Amino acid sequence: MRKAKRQKMAYVIIDGTLIPIDRIAADRPFYSGKHKRQGVNLQVIASPDGTILWVSGQLPGSTHDTAATRIWNILAVLDEAGLIA
Numbered sequence: 001m002r003k004a005k006r007q008k009m010a011y012v013i014i015d016g017t018l019i020p021i022d023r024i025a026a027d028r029p030f031y032s033g034k035h036k037r038q039g040v041n042l043q044v045i046a047s048p049d050g051t052i053l054w055v056s057g058q059l060p061g062s063t064h065d066t067a068a069t070r071i072w073n074i075l076a077v078l079d080e081a082g083l084i085a
Helices: 002-006 065-071 074-081
Strands: 013-020 038-044 052-055
Touching: 002 074, 013 065, 038 065, 038 074, 065 074
Parallel strands: none
Antiparallel strands: 013 038, 038 052
16 A cells, blocks of 8 residues: 555555365355355455555455455555545
């Protein structure tokens, strides 16, 4: 976030992605109903030109992007840095 603030970016982009993993069906928390597969959810903050500024840790694939944003406290950190997402 310091880099984005230092470069006076007008905004940053937040996006979540599912990284496929090889798990057995018993590992239900890792199953993403949206993607119909096992995976881990990662949140990414990027600059307007697509440069990756930050990547979260992994969460089970069943975690919704909005919930992941709250878990990682992303909006509060962006607000503190004065950045719009």
